[in-house]
Amino acid sequence: MTGKATWTAVPSTDPAEACPIAPVVDIVFSRWTTPILWTLNMHGRQRFVELERRITAITPKVLTQRLRQLERDGMILRTYYPEVPPRVEYEITELGRTLGPLFANLADWATTNLPKVDAARHDYDADPAR
Amino acid sequence: MTGKATWTAVPSTDPAEACPIAPVVDIVFSRWTTPILWTLNMHGRQRFVELERRITAITPKVLTQRLRQLERDGMILRTYYPEVPPRVEYEITELGRTLGPLFANLADWATTNLPKVDAARHDYDADPAR
């Protein structure tokens, strides 16, 4: 991101206004980060290819981008082994692991409430008055 | 968008692969939805303009889009009063309210861990080896 601030130095649109959890959302729930964190949390230390294989449909470019970002945010740790062929392993950090309970809660919420969301959608779509 | 459905069983790229909370993330943590839900949860029943004013920088178009989506998902309820001038009030549903504890957890996490994220970023950026 060598961006050339088009029109402002201040963060442009700011969803964080009056919403204290917006920064967390950016870090943890932006595109692809949740699957990555989840996978690392569930299956432990893994190599690049393993992540690639588990997180279907992500391209290496994007996987690298997200991994770097998560590394910078202190959520994951990258370890490089200068062997031949090279080996790199990713693992979740202690900080990243603090998300565990949160993820568990989310999973619970999903189990009990996703069906309700589906029902709500069905109802909404079935209403002819729309 | 007056449309109904347009569902398509997500033929596109699917981050949900092997990540059970991905659907929740789509519903609750996609752009602008968190601030909307948060605001509605904190300040209760509100009119369109109030939301507009509290969630700085959101445009009416996008606010409408997200509100409709959240309504369809059963997270919020829209009530229309055919007065002059017209009045519309939005409130969080019971289903939406079940997110309360989750949001609280997230806020807690933010309080104790966002500083660590900042520190990690600083460290990462300070390392000349990059």
Next chain:
DNA sequence: CGGTATCCCTAGGGATACTG
């Protein structure tokens, strides 16, 4: 293996009107 380097492309917003 573990990534870069390019090119490309479109959906999702933003800005700016306008209306019932």
Next chain:
DNA sequence: CAGTATCCCTAGGGATACCG
């Protein structure tokens, strides 16, 4: 007030190819 209607625009991915 509570939205629509347009137009526009770019950042964020995807696809593909290549490298140490």
